[in-house]
Amino acid sequence: MMKRRIHFGIWILAGGLILSLALAYATFLPDPAAPPTDTEVGLDGMLLRPYRGMTVGDVNKDLFDADAYLTHFETGSVSLLPDGRTLREFVVVAVNKEIEIAPGVMFPAWTYNGQVPGPTLRATDGDLIRIYFKNRGDRPHSMHFHGFHPASMDGAVLKQLVPPGGDFVYEFNADPAGVHLYHCHATPLTQHIHNGLYGFWIVDPKEARAPAKEMVMMLNGFDTNFDEENEVYAVNTIAFHYARHPIKVRQHELLRIYLANITEFDFLNSFHVHATFFDYYPTGTQPEPRDFTDTVIQGQGERGLVELKFPYPGRYMFHAHKTEFAERGWMGFFDVEAAEGPADEG
Numbered sequence: 572m573m574k575r576r577i578h579f580g581i582w583i584l585a586g587g588l589i590l591s592l593a594l595a596y597a598t599f600l601p602d603p604a605a606p607p608t609d610t611e612v613g614l615d616g617m618l619l620r621p622y623r624g625m626t627v628g629d630v631n632k633d634l635f636d637a638d639a640y641l642t643h644f645e646t647g648s649v650s651l652l653p654d655g656r657t658l659r660e661f662v663v664v665a666v667n668k669e670i671e672i673a674p675g676v677m678f679p680a681w682t683y684n685g686q687v688p689g690p691t692l693r694a695t696d697g698d699l700i701r702i703y704f705k706n707r708g709d710r711p712h713s714m715h716f717h718g719f720h721p722a723s724m725d726g727a728v729l730k731q732l733v734p735p736g737g738d739f740v741y742e743f744n745a746d747p748a749g750v751h752l753y754h755c756h757a758t759p760l761t762q763h764i765h766n767g768l769y770g771f772w773i774v775d776p777k778e779a780r781a782p783a784k785e786m787v788m789m790l791n792g793f794d795t796n797f798d799e800e801n802e803v804y805a806v807n808t809i810a811f812h813y814a815r816h817p818i819k820v821r822q823h824e825l826l827r828i829y830l831a832n833i834t835e836f837d838f839l840n841s842f843h844v845h846a847t848f849f850d851y852y853p854t855g856t857q858p859e860p861r862d863f864t865d866t867v868i869q870g871q872g873e874r875g876l877v878e879l880k881f882p883y884p885g886r887y888m889f890h891a892h893k894t895e896f897a898e899r900g901w902m903g904f905f906d907v908e909a910a911e912g913p914a915d916e917g
């Protein structure tokens with residue numbers, strides 16, 4: 572009898588312990604309906620909160636401001652030529668600079684104007700472009716632009732490389748309208764591009780595109796241990812930047828993303844957005860979109876225009892649909908504010 576009572580008591584004690592543990596666990600679990608805090612936003616998004624899928628802390632904004640880069644377009648010094656055409660002049664300096672690609676992760680970059688990607692250069696179809704290129708790096712570099720230009724302006728062969736300390740002036744017409752790239756064309760190309768010498772070259776059509784909130788997204792990656800594979804992936808260089816600092820847009824507002832893939836070592840990259848679809852214009856050269864989709868694949872050097880609107884307010888992920896890239900930094904959020912009033916979080 573006594574034994575049975577002891578057993579019964581043990582069972583009561585054990586049951587109580589299990590119950591209180593369960594209660595304590597439930598109490599400290601994050602509320603799945605609550606908006607994520609700054610440190611909680613990650614690949615897990617709002618679903619698997621206890622998993623921390625991203626970086627902790629923030630990068631030094633003085634080294635590179637990914638928010639400013641997103642919407643900043645350099646249109647150069649503008650003057651009028653005797654024939655009535657517009658001349659746009661840019662100064663681009665190649666310099667070595669250590670950049671921060673994730674909090675505390677430094678990368679010895681080769682840069683145009685001290686940033687990776689280089690500045691987004693923008694002109695209108697038919698403008699005359701003059702670029703004063705100064706190589707202040709420690710090895711030969713060049714600027715190779717996608718688009719029409721004479722052979723002497725191609726920046727691709729050995730004799731067109733600009734030696735350290737050297738200068739060169741590129742001059743050509745902005746042509747054709749679309750979203751293009753410029754990058755160094757010195758060999759080994761893998762090294763010169765991957766180390767950071769690339770940027771957007773945007774040529775607007777003579778008849779302006781519809782008004783929109785415009786931004787650039789350069790899909791890039793970084794090999795931090797020199798094994799010719801990327802350890803960190805990003806959109807605009809900093810892993811998870813737009814996850815920590817979501818891009819603010821408005822419901823029903825037309826968004827235009829100039830999207831390009833410059834990622835080395837991987838065959839393909841991709842762009843996927845949640846809760847909406849987009850029109851996709853490869854290279855931005857044709858008036859009609861090729862696709863109406865929520866995912867697009869780009870090979871290296873491929874680029875295009877993405878035009879979209881969010882029908883509902885709230886927070887929505889965009890990321891590489893190659894999940895490994897997303898988990899290593901290529902993921903962000905749009906915060907869509909309601910057309911009237913604040914956005915519905917979640």
Ligand SMILES: [Cu+2]
Nearest residue numbers: 712755757763
């Ligand atoms: Cu180079």
